[in-house]
Amino acid sequence: MAQAETHYTLPLPEFDRPAKLLIVVAPYYKDIADQLVAGAKAEIEKAGGSHEVIEVPGALEVPTAIRIAYRQSNFDGFVALGCVIRGETTHYETVCNDSSRALQLLGLDGACIGNGILTVENREQAVVRAEAAGQNKGGGAAAAALHLIALTRRFGNGNKSIGFKPLRDEIQLAGDAEGPASA
Numbered sequence: 001m002a003q004a005e006t007h008y009t010l011p012l013p014e015f016d017r018p019a020k021l022l023i024v025v026a027p028y029y030k031d032i033a034d035q036l037v038a039g040a041k042a043e044i045e046k047a048g049g050s051h052e053v054i055e056v057p058g059a060l061e062v063p064t065a066i067r068i069a070y071r072q073s074n075f076d077g078f079v080a081l082g083c084v085i086r087g088e089t090t091h092y093e094t095v096c097n098d099s100s101r102a103l104q105l106l107g108l109d110g111a112c113i114g115n116g117i118l119t120v121e122n123r124e125q126a127v128v129r130a131e132a133a134g135q136n137k138g139g140g141a142a143a144a145a146l147h148l149i150a151l152t153r154r155f156g157n158g159n160k161s162i163g164f165k166p167l168r169d170e171i172q173l174a175g176d177a178e179g180p181a182s183a
């Protein structure tokens with residue numbers, strides 16, 4: 001029987017202008033993913049934010065989709081959602097470790113990402129964690145992204161990238177260099 005989860009949850013940050021988030025979900029297990037998305041949407045709406053949802057085949061594609069959107073769009077943050085259930089081979093470790101590591105590296109480069117990709121042994125563990133009325137890991141991931149967005153706005157976008165600069169910044173910088181575009 002799954003243990004009830006008890007840990008401290010930070011109160012949601014307040015925003016002077018709405019945050020816009022992209023939810024990137026791998027519906028490998030559709031019913032589980034739907035619960036995660038519902039929880040994430042509700043949390044974003046609680047903070048007065050807006051959201052869009054895109055789907056990718058599996059958890060391994062989630063970081064790449066976020067990087068593509070991060071470079072070519074103007075979302076304030078991202079919510080990574082999915083479910084990885086151990087099978088018979090070591091592929092479970094690859095999917096879990098590589099997706100989470102890639103998300104962490106994107107975060108260290110300035111993307112505001114909450115990671116709600118479940119890594120579990122069986123469906124029962126996944127259901128308990130995905131249910132919006134249960135452990136609501138999708139909502140938790142959305143809350144994490146919201147906190148990072150608030151932090152970015154509080155300290156400014158440091159532009160101290162350790163890796164690539166978001167394409168949108170390069171385009172903007174290039175535009176600035178040419179002077180204001182004629183209306």
Ligand SMILES: Nc1c(NC[C@H](O)[C@H](O)[C@H](O)CO)[nH]c(=O)[nH]c1=O
Nearest residue numbers: 026028057058059060082083084085
């Ligand atoms: N086994 C699970 C996967 N595997 C698929 C990979 O994520 C990836 O789409 C594939 O290797 C092609 O690159 N994905 C999940 O999200 N959950 C799983 O349990």
Ligand SMILES: CC(=O)[C@@H](O)COP(=O)(O)O
Nearest residue numbers: 085087088089091092095
């Ligand atoms: C997590 C996985 O990739 C897993 O679902 C694949 O199953 P298997 O290890 O039995 O091939």
